Amino acid sequence: MAIRLTSSAPDFEENLAGLLSAKREDAADVNDVVAAIIADVRKRGDAALIELTARFDRQRLQPATLAIPADEIAAEIARVDPADKAALQRAADRIRAYHARQMPTDQSWTDPEGATLGWRWTPVDAAGLYVPGGQASYPSSVLMNAIPARVAGVGRLVVCVPTPDGVINPLVLAACDLAGVDEVYRIGGAQAIAALAYGTDTIRPVDKITGPGNAYVAAAKRQVFGRVGIDSIAGPSEVLIIADAGQNPEWLALDLMAQAEHDADAQSILLTDDPALADAVAAAVDALLARLPRREIAGASWRDHGAIIVTRDLSEAAAISNRFAPEHLELCVADPETLATECRHAGAIFLGAWTPEAAGDYVSGPNHVLPTSRSARHASGLAVTDFLKRTTVARLSPDALAAIGPAAVRLAAAEGLSAHGMSIQSRLDAQNRTSLE
Amino acid sequence: MAIRLTSSAPDFEENLAGLLSAKREDAADVNDVVAAIIADVRKRGDAALIELTARFDRQRLQPATLAIPADEIAAEIARVDPADKAALQRAADRIRAYHARQMPTDQSWTDPEGATLGWRWTPVDAAGLYVPGGQASYPSSVLMNAIPARVAGVGRLVVCVPTPDGVINPLVLAACDLAGVDEVYRIGGAQAIAALAYGTDTIRPVDKITGPGNAYVAAAKRQVFGRVGIDSIAGPSEVLIIADAGQNPEWLALDLMAQAEHDADAQSILLTDDPALADAVAAAVDALLARLPRREIAGASWRDHGAIIVTRDLSEAAAISNRFAPEHLELCVADPETLATECRHAGAIFLGAWTPEAAGDYVSGPNHVLPTSRSARHASGLAVTDFLKRTTVARLSPDALAAIGPAAVRLAAAEGLSAHGMSIQSRLDAQNRTSLE
Numbered sequence: 117m118a119i120r121l122t123s124s125a126p127d128f129e130e131n132l133a134g135l136l137s138a139k140r141e142d143a144a145d146v147n148d149v150v151a152a153i154i155a156d157v158r159k160r161g162d163a164a165l166i167e168l169t170a171r172f173d174r175q176r177l178q179p180a181t182l183a184i185p186a187d188e189i190a191a192e193i194a195r196v197d198p199a200d201k202a203a204l205q206r207a208a209d210r211i212r213a214y215h216a217r218q219m220p221t222d223q224s225w226t227d228p229e230g231a232t233l234g235w236r237w238t239p240v241d242a243a244g245l246y247v248p249g250g251q252a253s254y255p256s257s258v259l260m261n262a263i264p265a266r267v268a269g270v271g272r273l274v275v276c277v278p279t280p281d282g283v284i285n286p287l288v289l290a291a292c293d294l295a296g297v298d299e300v301y302r303i304g305g306a307q308a309i310a311a312l313a314y315g316t317d318t319i320r321p322v323d324k325i326t327g328p329g330n331a332y333v334a335a336a337k338r339q340v341f342g343r344v345g346i347d348s349i350a351g352p353s354e355v356l357i358i359a360d361a362g363q364n365p366e367w368l369a370l371d372l373m374a375q376a377e378h379d380a381d382a383q384s385i386l387l388t389d390d391p392a393l394a395d396a397v398a399a400a401v402d403a404l405l406a407r408l409p410r411r412e413i414a415g416a417s418w419r420d421h422g423a424i425i426v427t428r429d430l431s432e433a434a435a436i437s438n439r440f441a442p443e444h445l446e447l448c449v450a451d452p453e454t455l456a457t458e459c460r461h462a463g464a465i466f467l468g469a470w471t472p473e474a475a476g477d478y479v480s481g482p483n484h485v486l487p488t489s490r491s492a493r494h495a496s497g498l499a500v501t502d503f504l505k506r507t508t509v510a511r512l513s514p515d516a517l518a519a520i521g522p523a524a525v526r527l528a529a530a531e532g533l534s535a536h537g538m539s540i541q542s543r544l545d546a547q548n549r550t551s552l553e
Numbered sequence: 554m555a556i557r558l559t560s561s562a563p564d565f566e567e568n569l570a571g572l573l574s575a576k577r578e579d580a581a582d583v584n585d586v587v588a589a590i591i592a593d594v595r596k597r598g599d600a601a602l603i604e605l606t607a608r609f610d611r612q613r614l615q616p617a618t619l620a621i622p623a624d625e626i627a628a629e630i631a632r633v634d635p636a637d638k639a640a641l642q643r644a645a646d647r648i649r650a651y652h653a654r655q656m657p658t659d660q661s662w663t664d665p666e667g668a669t670l671g672w673r674w675t676p677v678d679a680a681g682l683y684v685p686g687g688q689a690s691y692p693s694s695v696l697m698n699a700i701p702a703r704v705a706g707v708g709r710l711v712v713c714v715p716t717p718d719g720v721i722n723p724l725v726l727a728a729c730d731l732a733g734v735d736e737v738y739r740i741g742g743a744q745a746i747a748a749l750a751y752g753t754d755t756i757r758p759v760d761k762i763t764g765p766g767n768a769y770v771a772a773a774k775r776q777v778f779g780r781v782g783i784d785s786i787a788g789p790s791e792v793l794i795i796a797d798a799g800q801n802p803e804w805l806a807l808d809l810m811a812q813a814e815h816d817a818d819a820q821s822i823l824l825t826d827d828p829a830l831a832d833a834v835a836a837a838v839d840a841l842l843a844r845l846p847r848r849e850i851a852g853a854s855w856r857d858h859g860a861i862i863v864t865r866d867l868s869e870a871a872a873i874s875n876r877f878a879p880e881h882l883e884l885c886v887a888d889p890e891t892l893a894t895e896c897r898h899a900g901a902i903f904l905g906a907w908t909p910e911a912a913g914d915y916v917s918g919p920n921h922v923l924p925t926s927r928s929a930r931h932a933s934g935l936a937v938t939d940f941l942k943r944t945t946v947a948r949l950s951p952d953a954l955a956a957i958g959p960a961a962v963r964l965a966a967a968e969g970l971s972a973h974g975m976s977i978q979s980r981l982d983a984q985n986r987t988s989l990e
Contacts, residue, residue, distance in 0.1 A: 203963035323931040345931035370976035377972045409971045467948035474973040478961040482945035494760040494782035496943040506933040508919035511904035524915040526640035534846045535814045536911040539807035
């Protein structure tokens with residue numbers, strides 16, 4: 117059902133360009149609605165949150181019940197199957213171990229002129245994590261956002277998760293508990309983002325907001341960007357698989373559908389130099405779609421956005437992959453390490469047939485919050501450094517200022533900034549006076 | 554003329570809160586105008602650029618003259634004073650040496666389960682640097698943006714600089730040349746940002762856009778964010794100085810005015826535990842303002858946004874500084890290294906009386922593109938990593954998948970994502986079949 121292209125076909129470039137530029141999301145223009153919600157929360161604080169939560173989530177709250185208290189969290193967690201809890205723990209341990217290696221170190225050195233230079237890393241004071249409610253309320257996303265923040269040393273970690281009609285996912289609370297989240301609020305939508313950015317009487321503001329959400333949440337994050345830091349604006353998920361002859365078509369079909377089942381806007385693409393494998397995977401996908409529980413979603417995604425592209429060779433596949441800059445790139449080929457060196461743009465690379473992308477969604481260790489919609493051309497997945505900031509540090513000795521100051525005075529003059537030049541020259545003059553005394 | 558506060562006064566907290574929340578910029582709402590310009594450039598490409606440049610910059614261009622050709626650049630550079638050129642070279646060398654140390658290394662390791670994990674860094678393919686025209690057309694900013702991009706290994710580096718009435722700053726072109734810029738276009742405003750993000754027949758699109766600009770440029774950057782990467786949205790510049798008894802009041806006054814002379818919206822703040830120093834600096838600023846060439850701008854900034862705050866001790870000054878999270882923080886105290894450990898939020902720290910902030914604007918080495926408007930709480934200055942992206946890499950051995958896969962299958966089931974679980978389980982089943990054979 118997905119589009120099938122062959123790179124040697126005369127109309128290939130045209131068809132590929134169409135696939136690359138196809139819009140997968142109807143981005144509803146909710147900017148005005150969101151701006152009004154943010155203004156309301158800034159003005160009326162808790163009262164606005166309570167009113168909006170009653171309207172959108174059919175939940176009657178008071179300031180004292182905005183937060184989910186520790187005993188309610190504990191009671192919910194007690195309902196979680198121990199095997200699920202153990203799996204969550206396993207995932208948390210592996211994610212923590214991976215992200216601990218991302219912790220950068222401070223640098224300082226003194227150059228020949230006598231300038232001591234470097235930089236320091238410090239965590240943000242407080243971070244807020246948005247967790248969607250309902251179907252897309254994923255405990256794995258809680259771990260993927262909260263653990264890097266904790267590794268970074270963030271002092272205060274806040275989660276907002278809407279609980280429409282009072283329904284909450286106990287595994288989400290278990291993940292919050294495992295990751296060391298400090299506060300959980302049962303609010304969602306643009307109003308939650310506004311509360312995190314500007315604060316209310318009950319919810320103190322944070323410095324950085326991460327986590328996925330619907331169009332309202334995304335628009336709200338864009339609008340508060342600058343007031344607080346945000347992670348990227350997530351689009352629909354995607355996988356691109358490069359496979360060579362001899363790969364298992366059922367596994368490839370499952371990997372394609374694991375992406376497609378997320379969302380009808382998701383995209384799954386197979387690139388292969390083997391036309392027979394292309395046929396086999398297409399057939400395997402069709403067979404799988406007949407029995408997959410989420411076949412409606414996965415089928416729509418595969419029909420509307422899926423693609424199988426037969427290329428001349430694997431290098432051409434890598435070049436085409438670079439134009440997609442996929443969020444997830446699976447290299448199911450005999451020598452994935454070599455092919456990976458040709459793949460310049462991807463959020464995450466999965467090497468070899470034993471590394472299904474789904475393992476990376478949960479337990480491999482790397483983050484599953486990754487750049488979508490071709491933004492891997494310029495963006496990276498979530499990391500510990502997203503919860504840190506770098507402060508540059510400089511100390512000039514009098515000799516260093518004497519050595520490099522005159523060039524700065526010259527440039528300040530060229531830029532017409534007299535006080536800049538004078539602030540340096542007055543110090544150079546003082547040195548000269550001292551040396552003359 | 555600036556506000557004077559004392560931390561022990563009963564109304565201090567109220568006054569400080571007012572100072573912290575004071576808006577320094579009239580952010581004109583230019584979003585609609587900018588959206589129309591972007592749409593026009595997307596639709597009509599070069600023709601839109603030419604028409605908008607005729608209207609805003611009074612420049613008649615053709616597609617062939619959008620770019621400034623190499624011989625014109627060379628002729629302009631030939632007009633630059635050799636001493637200015639040497640100063641630029643000195644600055645470029647020091648900026649390059651500092652940023653070379655920011656180049657991160659790839660990581661790869663194999664954990665006890667047999668998972669080979671890590672990440673790789675790759676540069677963006679193309680970066681665009683916006684350089685304002687007219688008064689704020691600073692060659693130093695060209696170096697501060699272009700050199701990190703070059704250090705990162707960006708393949709194609711493009712500058713857009715408006716040349717109203719045909720006037721261009723030769724030093725800006727000299728800086729482009731020194732930094733290795735590949736293409737220079739004489740266009741500006743939102744239309745330049747649109748061309749960089751979406752491309753035209755003449756200007757190929759880039760992946761990342763950095764550089765300062767007016768309200769139109771800032772709004773355009775916010776609107777194209779996602780399509781391309783952007784640096785932060787810059788607000789007016791600011792300095793906060795903490796000084797103790799015995800510091801030179803003239804130097805401190807010059808450092809405060811070096812910030813104030815940028816822009817009437819700039820902010821200069823002195824914190825000191827010595828009331829006598831506060832008096833002396835206030836007097837020195839007044840004396841300086843009488844003779845400073847840019848006294849109108851600096852005077853307005855100091856009157857409307859400047860502040861001198863007398864604190865009980867230096868630790869209290871550091872705590873107040875953390876609330877401002879200043880772009881530039883000068884520690885003119887006897888032991889600046891110790892005080893720096895108490896300063897958690899700042900874009901750049903300048904240690905000791907011989908490290909005037911202005912030296913950092915040009916020649917110290919660290920970047921002068923820094924987070925403004927309290928965003929140092931969560932953001933960092935421009936760095937080499939802004940022109941790189943991190944791709945995570947994972948390779949699981951069959952044993953590794955056997956060890957960690959079951960936890961992923963469990964979590965996929967809990968999240969209702971069947972194909973996720975099946976993509977892992979089918980591989981585990983194959984292993985079991987093989988081991989039974």
